[in-house]
Amino acid sequence: MNYPVKHCAVIILAAGKSGRMGSTKQLLPYNGKTLLEHAADEAKSSEAGSVIVVLGHAADEIIAGTHLSEVHLVKNGDWESGVASSIITGIKVLIREHPDTDAVLLLVSDQPYIDSALLNQIIARQQESDKPIVACEYDGGLGVPALFHKFLFSQLLALEGDAGAKKLIHQNPDLVASVEFPLGHIDVDTPDAYRNLF
Numbered sequence: 001m002n003y004p005v006k007h008c009a010v011i012i013l014a015a016g017k018s019g020r021m022g023s024t025k026q027l028l029p030y031n032g033k034t035l036l037e038h039a040a041d042e043a044k045s046s047e048a049g050s051v052i053v054v055l056g057h058a059a060d061e062i063i064a065g066t067h068l069s070e071v072h073l074v075k076n077g078d079w080e081s082g083v084a085s086s087i088i089t090g091i092k093v094l095i096r097e098h099p100d101t102d103a104v105l106l107l108v109s110d111q112p113y114i115d116s117a118l119l120n121q122i123i124a125r126q127q128e129s130d131k132p133i134v135a136c137e138y139d140g141g142l143g144v145p146a147l148f149h150k151f152l153f154s155q156l157l158a159l160e161g162d163a164g165a166k167k168l169i170h171q172n173p174d175l176v177a178s179v180e181f182p183l184g185h186i187d188v189d190t191p192d193a194y195r196n197l198f
Contacts, residue, residue, distance in 0.1 A: 015056025138184030
């Protein structure tokens with residue numbers, strides 16, 4: 001089976017509570033922007049097309065505290081049930097608003113070293129490998145950012161609770177290609193992790 005991709009969209013998952021951070025990490029300053037603005041701008045600068053940002057906890061605070069132009073903001077009212085609900089929310093919007101999309105790149109807003117070059121590398125790897133999943137390799141495993149062909153949208157829509165993209169990556173090892181992202185293990189979950197960025 002072939003998995004051609006002409007139109008790839010981005011979904012940024014930014015609905016979490018930031019419990020260990022103690023403040024809304026999507027709004028933390030980073031390189032003159034907020035962490036969420038950084039993720040959105042890198043997504044917009046990539047070869048992907050439409051960018052959807054899924055918000056949940058403190059959504060109104062985040063909207064008020066960021067400048068997010070040319071993205072589709074959507075609120076996940078069920079964010080407390082786990083990351084699966086945010087993936088499902090984003091995929092449903094993608095199918096409805098951008099039906100010509102062939103694949104989606106799933107990002108989180110707290111991996112500060114994501115950039116457009118990495119996202120373009122993931123898209124290029126999909127095209128050269130013709131695999132329906134391309135995941136990033138770091139810290140001895142595979143994870144997000146990760147690309148999923150529309151062939152797998154039904155599986156993304158069937159996720160539950162805290163089961164995220166990694167579940168599909170692990171369930172379909174023969175369908176996965178990878179790119180190296182050595183700094184992918186760095187995320188901003190705690191005040192110490194944030195301080196270590198500077």
